[in-house]
Amino acid sequence: MRGNNWTNVLINIGLILLSLVCIIPFWLVLMVSISGQNALAKYGYSFWPKEFDLVAYKFLIHDAEPIIRSFGVSIAVTVIGTVASLAITSALAFSLSRQDFPYRGALSLFVLVTMLFGGGLLPWYLVYTKLLHLQDTMMVLIIPGLIGGFNVFIMRTFFTTSIPPSLIDSAQIDGASEYRTYFNIILPLSLPVLATIGLFVIVNYWNDWFTSLVFIKTDTLYNLQYFLYNTLMNAQYLQSVADKAHIDVSTMQTQPLEELRMAMAIIAVVPVALVFPFLQKYFVKGLTIGAVKG
């Protein structure tokens, strides 16, 4: 018992340290975002602001339009994308989980191949621009993230391990069609895995800035992450221009204030941080069920 207590203490200390490692940078970002304009230049980063000032957030509210717009794009893409992605992924995974599905092996292999090999940036770009002509539309932000091979396999495992084939048989004996079986029996039983994969997909859509970088030109279609990335990187690039080419960039856009960037980062993190607690209970369940063979 005593030994157990000690291990508990040790584990707890370990976890507390780990949590601190995760929380401290975030705390620092928050503190920088509320420190006064010159405080950073004077004192550098600190864990408690020496001059408290909400100027960055005031600035964000004052110049809110592009941020709200990119926020809107992010939310729309995430919501539409997640719903569509779950629908398609679960449909595919369900098909693959059925022993009586004819081309099961071939289709699995097809999914597996997409997991192992990617076409590379250029073919990817060519498909969406030259073949589908989706550049600079909201669709291009949604479609590439719809299906992940990995998610399909997690779901398939869940279906095969937690839903007995006899359940499907009995539903069909009672006269349920394939669709009815799927919607009324399978999906309600699969909430844990849907929530788990849903969270993966949400985070994936929310954090995706690269698709915007490649395909989006109109600034009204920037999502939040790309908007932030862009603001940051533009400033850095201007700096590198000045360094590399020895060109006078003094008349060009001034760099965004450090605390402004931090405030933006906080804004970008909050929504996902809020989603997580709601999905967490499913998340744990989904993983255990996936892990234990039933």
Add this chain to the structure above:
Amino acid sequence: MRMRRGSIVLSSLLLSMSLIAAGCGSNNSTNNEAANNKASNNKTNTSNNAGTANTATNTAADEKKALDPYEVVMVYPDPNQSDLGTVQAAMNDYLKKTYPDMNMTVKLSPIDWSAYSDKLNLMMSSGEKFDLLWTANWMNFETQVNKGALLPLDDLLNEYGPDIKSVEGDLLEGARRKGSIYGVHVHQELGNPQGVALSKELVDKYHIDLSPLKSGEFKDLGPILKQIKDAEPGVTPAVGPSFPLGAYFGSGSMENITGPIGLDQRDTNPDDQYKVVDAYETPRYMELAQLTHEWYKAGYINKDATTPGIDIWKKFQAKTAFAAIGTDLEIVKDMKIGEPSLMANKSTQLGMDIIQVPLNIDRLHTSKLSATLQAISQTSKDPARAMMLLNLFYKDKNLLTLFNYGVEGKHYVLNNGQIDVPAGKTKDNVGFFHDNQWQLGNQMLNYTRVGEDPNKYLNYEQFNEQVKSQSSPLIGFVFDSEPVKNEMIAVSKVQSTFDPGFQSGQLDPEKELPKMIDKLKSAGLDKIIAEAQKQVDAWRAANGK
């Protein structure tokens, strides 16, 4: 059953494999074909256009043959401007009114700085149609030339670029690669002065005598920094990231070829000025590194100098900085080493007076001539028209002003002949604040902004004369890094681990510099030196130097 499943798996495997293979294969071949078609189209286009233009000039006396309407797409890096459409329309109106015979419109297609190289790369690889693009030797110009994304411009320049040629002349040679000119140099200052920027408030407060700096030596700054260190405990005497080893060493002592390789212009062997050496092994580098290290130990230098993204000017504004060392300075009239002057732009920008003292003035380097270029894309459907448009930016002040500052009255007003934002507007809400004069055309045609020296461009011209009079022995030489590509990567890795430490004085050069040189040698530095020497010698023989 077993058999069947096995065969299904096998056949599906084969099928998917072949699909993949077919997918890749056909993609590639269509790409190549497309590229080839494009190229040949271009060629026929060029010759067609050249033909029509030729006949146009030939028959100009009789009757001008009208060109087909054409839209020239201009790609360049810039953040989004909300009023871009207005400016583009104004440019097109102006083109239509002033140059009806050219029958062209422009489409402005700016790409964010953060995405510029990636997007441009994709546009080139996918064969997207565009005409003029901005590029630079530090922005993949060499790669673009190597992969054939840019058109050779010599013929186009001869035919459609008379004003470019008269403004640029020999300076165009800086972008000549493999025998052809691939980029048109933007007319701008040809070098930079480097030196010290100082807070005027503190200089005045302690009646600091700046005359020792007339020597042009950084070490004479030491006593001045000490004075501030002793008198003002809250102030960092010298703030970085840029320190003597950065800009000053590179420009003042070395004729850089690639990475740390170059000709030593100062000590090693002044008689043989074509001997390629390693910058880190010159006595001058050791001297400056030691000086910086001493300053660091004495507490003259900020501890966070190596933190990325640090903004030294913020420290000036917060009144915690006295001097910035080795930074690029503003070009003023009658620039002389050691001669203090006010940094007009910086002072307006920061809202406090900054004094600059130049300690080095660049020579004319080849690299400066490709530091900002306009090029024509291989995917252009009408390169001749692209060149005609580019030519206009070297002679037509109105067109250039539209591109740089927008529409008069809406995006700018003239205030005593200088550009100002309209009353009640700031540069953040005016809708168009582009202001990258160094991206296009003849900079000297531009207006100056309120707060700048109205004679800025006259000063540039004067400064250019000074720079040109001292041209580098290697002017016109471009290093081909292809044979030593891998060594270059390895060397730059070593550099990037040591450089910040030396530049900010945090590493002791006595101990660390030999270590670095060892590592550089094992990374293949000597091979690069040998290759560079070989190329320099070949170039000398070919050019009779």
